[in-house]
Amino acid sequence: DAGITQSPRHKVTETGTPVTLRCHQTENHRYMYWYRQDPGHGLRLIHYSYGVKDTDKGEVSDGYSVSRSKTEDFLLTLESATSSQTSVYFCAISGRDRNQPQHFGDGTRLSIL
Amino acid sequence: AQSVAQPEDQVNVAEGNPLTVKCTYSVSGNPYLFWYVQYPNRGLQFLLKYITGDNLVKGSYGFEAEFNKSQTSFHLKKPSALVSDSALYFCAVRPEYYGNNRLAFGKGNQVVVIP
Numbered sequence: 001d002a003g004i005t006q007s008p009r010h011k012v013t014e015t016g017t018p019v020t021l022r023c024h025q026t027e028n029h030r031y032m033y034w035y036r037q038d039p040g041h042g043l044r045l046i047h048y049s050y051g052v053k054d055t056d057k058g059e060v061s062d063g064y065s066v067s068r069s070k071t072e073d074f075l076l077t078l079e080s081a082t083s084s085q086t087s088v089y090f091c092a093i094s095g096r097d098r099n100q101p102q103h104f105g106d107g108t109r110l111s112i113l
Numbered sequence: 114a115q116s117v118a119q120p121e122d123q124v125n126v127a128e129g130n131p132l133t134v135k136c137t138y139s140v141s142g143n144p145y146l147f148w149y150v151q152y153p154n155r156g157l158q159f160l161l162k163y164i165t166g167d168n169l170v171k172g173s174y175g176f177e178a179e180f181n182k183s184q185t186s187f188h189l190k191k192p193s194a195l196v197s198d199s200a201l202y203f204c205a206v207r208p209e210y211y212g213n214n215r216l217a218f219g220k221g222n223q224v225v226v227i228p
Contacts, residue, residue, distance in 0.1 A: 004156075031214050042220035043157075043203065050214065058215075090156055094214060098207060099164045101147050102216055104156030 003027050004105040006091050012111045019078040021108050023091030025071075031094045032074040033102065034058075034066060036087040043090070049074055081112045115140040115212075117204050119219035127227050132194040134222050136187045136204030143209040146187040147216065148178055151201040163187060174198070194226045 003026030013019055023032060033048040035058075045058030047066040055066050063085060065077045078085055088109050092102040116139045126132050138144055145164055149157040161172025168180045178189045187204060201223055205216040 033215075040220070043218045045215060048213075048215065056213070092157075098209065098214060099145050099162070101149075101159040101162055102157075102205075103159065104149075106154075106156045 004091060004093055004103060006089075006105040006108050008108060009106070010109045012113065013081055014113055015082055016080050019081050019110065019112075021076045021089055021091075021110070023074045023076070023105060025074075025093045027093060027095075027103075028071060029093040029095050030071075031096075031102075032068065033092040033094075034064075034074070034076045035090045035092065036060065036085075037090060037107070038087050046076065046089075083112050086110060086112045115144075115206050115208060115217040117206050117217050117219035119202075119204055119222050121222055123223045123225060125225045125227060126194050128196055129193050132189075132191040132198065132224065132226070134189040134202050134204075134224060136189065136219060138185050138187060138204070138206040138217075140206050140208045140217075141212075144187075144206050145209055146178075146180065147205040148172065148176070148187075148189050149203040149205065150174075151203065151221070153200075157203060160189070194224075196226045196228050199224055199226045 005024045007022045034046040035043045044060045049055045049068040067075045088107045090107045091105040094102040118137045147162045148160040151157045163180045171177045201221045203221045204219045
C-alpha cells in the first residue's frame, strides 16, 4: 500500500467549530487531493495541490480551505463546520506522470452535529 | 471536461458466474482509464489501468477490463466471481495530454456476489 496516513480517522464535532484534517504521505509525490464521498454522489474533489504552496479548487470547494507547506503534508480545514459537511473524506496522492493512478488513504469519517 | 458514466447502481451476480461492471467515458483526445475497488471502511484500491496498446488489460485479483474506443467504454470483467468480490467499484478517466492531472470518477457500482 502507498504510504498515506489520514488523521484523525473519526471525528465528531459541533456546528460552527473549526476542523482540520491531515493527510501525510511518505511517497514524495507531487500531487495531493482531498475528496468527499457521499451516498449517491460518488467521489467529489474538494481541493488539490500540485506542489508545495500550489493549490487549486475542485468541484465542491465552498466552505473548505487547504494548505500545503511541505511535500508530505496536505491539510483540509473546515473554518466553521456545518451539518452538510458530514461525510467521509479521502486523501489521494499521485506522481508527475499522467498515466499513473491516484492512491488513496483510508479516509476520515466526520460527523457534524 | 472529462466524465464517466457507470449506468447501474448495483450489480448482482451468483458466485462462480461471470461478473461485468460497465463504464463509459467522455474525454478530449486519448484516455487514460482506471478501475478501483472499495471495501467497507477502506479507501479506494487501484485494480488496473489502460494506457495504450492491447485493448484487454489484466489487473489484480483476477480482474480484467476491455477498452473499446469506438464505444468509449472500459468494462470491468471477472470470469468467475467470488463472494469476496462484493464491494464498490469505481471507474475513472483523465485525458492523455490535456488539462490538469485530475481524475474524473464515476458514481460507483455496488457489486453483490450471492453465495
